[in-house]
Every structure is written in structure tokens, then in C-alpha cells.
Amino acid sequence: MLKDSLTKYKRIVLLTDGYSTPFLAKTAISLLRYRGDDIAAVLDKEHAGQTAQQLLGYGESIPVVDSLDQIDADALFIGIAPPGGKLPAQWKPIVMEALRLGMDVVSGLHDFLCNDESFVVAAHERGAKLxxxxxxxxxxxxxxxxxxxxxxxxxxxxxxxxxxxMVTTLEIQKGLQERGCDAGFAATGQTGIMICGSGIPIDCVVSDFVNGATERLVLAHQDHDYLLIEGQGSISHPAYSAVTAGLLHGCAPDGLIFCYESGRENVKGFDHRVIPEMERIYSAYEIMSNLRHPCKIIGMAANTRHLTEEAALAEMQEMESRFGVPVCDVYRFGCDKLVDAAIQLRAEIVD
Incomplete structure (x- = not known):
């Protein structure tokens, strides 16, 4: 886990220049959604003069600028998560400028900034951090x-x-807190860490240590009455199932929220592979989790972004009948049913 919490930064510039799309700039979008008060600007030269709301759908009147010298900021956050995790070559001068201005630079990419000697030298000269x-x-x-x-x-x-x-767990945490419950969030991915300030980037942990890293993350947060643990990958994904299994056994959950996107048929990144039948994956999670600790699925989070509101409501009703658990689209309709399910589970096994 990070030694210093990233929540100390209160004047952040999000760098999305040339990559300001919902798919590529999802880190920036989530930071605008959950740390909007700490965001000073978004840097995208082509769209300078717009607002973050106009460009990315969140952030209201936060300005989009074309240079760092227009904003009094304490940190530059890399706001994209591109396939391969490389820093775009054309961004290197922007990162150098941030360092020359004494700004810390925070990145969730696989391409580590600290491996670039020119960045290290510039940061040292100005007392900035990579x-x-x-x-x-x-x-x-x-x-x-x-x-x-x-x-x-x-x-x-x-x-x-x-x-x-990630959004599902953050929304349930928020919903529990709004009801006066003590609820924490354990981040396991780079965006979640940037939002809450600390966590473990589980997809960059050596495979033998994934369970142990997750275990220590939970131990660091177990003072809460409720702990929402961010998920990664899928138990059925051809590339990322190992991370998912390690998380599942490392955090030994009491309850699971099963997330899915309505209408998605093919595995992300593997268009030639069909996602297995939902009942099979649903059952596999309950079997896998119970090998470590008694656990059950207590609800489902539906992503209905491609459906009309009427179709989305019908979809959720159908899934509730099919699986016998509450179903919510936390983006569109809130997460009250899932909050209720968490409170009910606590009443069953703790209180």
C-alpha cells in the first residue's frame, strides 16, 4: 500500500489529452465522479474552453485547459487506462512541464514513470514526486x-x-454511510486507489502473493462494520481469472454482489469467446468462495447502459425472478436494494 494517501492532493489536473473518450478516460471520469471537489482542471488541448461535463459527462463547470501554467495545481494525475498501459509518447513533454512546475505526478499505468531517468532527474531537481x-x-x-x-x-x-x-462497491459504501452505517472501501485497482487514496494494485502483484496482499488489505480496513472490497476481472475470463480467484480467497467475503452488463455476449478482449451461461458463473462464485469461508451472493448489479429505462426495469425484474436476489443498476436507479441486502446479511450473521 502507498505510504502517503493520495487524498492529500486538493488541486488536481487530470491529463486526458487526445484520449478523452469514455473507454480510454475512465480513470478521469471516475475521479470527476468521486473526487470532483479536488479536481482543478482537465488537460485536453483540442477541447480547451469546454467544461469537464461537456467533455466527459461529469465534473460540471471544472474547466478543460490546454496548458498547465493556466492552473494553480499540486498534482498531475494520468487520467487514462489504455490497453497495454503505456504512457503516450506525446505526453512526455507535459509530464516534464508538470515536474518543472513542482507538481507531483500520479500514474496508474503499467509503464512506470520512475523507470524514465529524465523524469527522475526533473522530479529531484524540483522536489516533486513520481x-x-x-x-x-x-x-x-x-x-x-x-x-x-x-x-x-x-x-x-x-x-x-x-x-x-468498482462503482458498485463505492455506491453501496455511500448508501450505507447515508444510513448511518460505518462502511469502508478497499481499493484493488489503480482508479480505486486514486479515488480513496490507498489500496493494493492487485493486477501487478506476483501471483503467489495475490491472496496474501488481499488478506493484508482487509486486515488494514477491518475496523469498519462493513467493508466493500473492489473486484477485478472474472472467474471465467481467459486472461484474468487468477487475479479474481486470489481476491476471492484473500478477502474471504461474507457476501458477494454479482455484476453483469445486459446484452454483453462476448468476453472483453476476446471477441471470439462467448461469456459462459450466467447461471454457471454465478454458481462457480458461490462454490469458489465457500472453499475459503461461508459466503453467498446477496444481490446483482446490472449495467443497463444499452437499454431504455423501460427495458432496463423489465430486465431487472426478470433477473430478480430468475436468480432470487435483488437487482439494481446503481448508475441509473440507485443501490437501495443492495444496501438493504448488506444490512440484512449483517443481521443474519453478525448482529
Missing amino acids: IDVRRNNENETAKAVDFRRECLRIHAVGNDCSLGK
Whole structure:
């Protein structure tokens, strides 16, 4: 986990220049959604003069600028998560300018800034920091500890990648807090870490240590009555199933939220592969989780972005009948049913 919390930054510029699309700039969009008060500007030269709301759909009147010298900022955050995780070559002068201005630079890319000697020299000269969120030194296997019984652990899983698992857990945390409950969030991905300030980038942990890293992350947050644990990948994904399984056993959840996107048929990144039948994946999660700790799926989070409101409501009703658990689209209709399910589970096994 990071030594210093990223929440200390209160004047952030989000860099999305030339990559300001919902798919590529999802890190920036999530930061605008959950840390909007800390965002000073978005940097995109082509769209300078617009607002973040106009460009990315969030951020209201936060300005879009074409240079760093227009904004009094304390950090530059890399706002994209492109395939391959490389820093765009044309961004190097922007990062150098940020360092020359004494700004810390925070990146969640696989391409670590600290491996670029010119960045290291510039940061040292100006007393700035290079923070690679995915960089870690996790090197311990799991100990199969017994977590604090009073900490109810809720983990988001899914039938594929990029379904909204992070947003689902953040929204349930918020919903519980609004009802006066003590609810924490454990971030396992770069965007979640940038939002809440700390966490473990589980997709960059050596495979033998994924369970142990997750275990230590939960131990660090088990003082909460409810702990929402961000999910990654899918147990059925051809590339990322190992990370998903390690998270599942490392956090030993009491309850799962099953996430899916309505209408998605093919595995993300593998268009020639069909996502297995939902009932099979649903069952696999319950079987896998119970090998470590008693657990059940308590609700489903539907991503209905491609449906009309009427069709989305019908879809959720049909899925509730099909699986016998509450179903919400937390983006469109809120997460009250899932909050109710978490509270009910606590009443069953803790209170």
C-alpha cells in the first residue's frame, strides 16, 4: 500500500489529452465522479474552453485547459487506462512541464514513470514526486487469518471485465454511510486507489502473493462494520481469472454482489469467446468462495447502459425472478436494494 494517501492532493489536473473518450478516460471520469471537489482542471488541448461535463459527462463547470501554467495545481494525475498501459509518447513533454512546475505526478499505468531517468532527474531537481500507483513490493503469501467477525465483508464479482464493479462497491459504501452505517472501501485497482487514496494494485502483484496482499488489505480496513472490497476481472475470463480467484480467497467475503452488463455476449478482449451461461458463473462464485469461508451472493448489479429505462426495469425484474436476489443498476436507479441486502446479511450473521 502507498505510504502517503493520495487524498492529500486538493488541486488536481487530470491529463486526458487526445484520449478523452469514455473507454480510454475512465480513470478521469471516475475521479470527476468521486473526487470532483479536488479536481482543478482537465488537460485536453483540442477541447480547451469546454467544461469537464461537456467533455466527459461529469465534473460540471471544472474547466478543460490546454496548458498547465493556466492552473494553480499540486498534482498531475494520468487520467487514462489504455490497453497495454503505456504512457503516450506525446505526453512526455507535459509530464516534464508538470515536474518543472513542482507538481507531483500520479500514474496508474503499467509503464512506470520512475523507470524514465529524465523524469527522475526533473522530479529531484524540483522536489516533486513520481507516484506509480501500480508499483508495489508485495511478497508474502496468505496466512488464512480469521478476520474480525464484526467486519462484514462484501465483495463485487462479475461475469466479465469492466462492468462497474468498482462503482458498485463505492455506491453501496455511500448508501450505507447515508444510513448511518460505518462502511469502508478497499481499493484493488489503480482508479480505486486514486479515488480513496490507498489500496493494493492487485493486477501487478506476483501471483503467489495475490491472496496474501488481499488478506493484508482487509486486515488494514477491518475496523469498519462493513467493508466493500473492489473486484477485478472474472472467474471465467481467459486472461484474468487468477487475479479474481486470489481476491476471492484473500478477502474471504461474507457476501458477494454479482455484476453483469445486459446484452454483453462476448468476453472483453476476446471477441471470439462467448461469456459462459450466467447461471454457471454465478454458481462457480458461490462454490469458489465457500472453499475459503461461508459466503453467498446477496444481490446483482446490472449495467443497463444499452437499454431504455423501460427495458432496463423489465430486465431487472426478470433477473430478480430468475436468480432470487435483488437487482439494481446503481448508475441509473440507485443501490437501495443492495444496501438493504448488506444490512440484512449483517443481521443474519453478525448482529
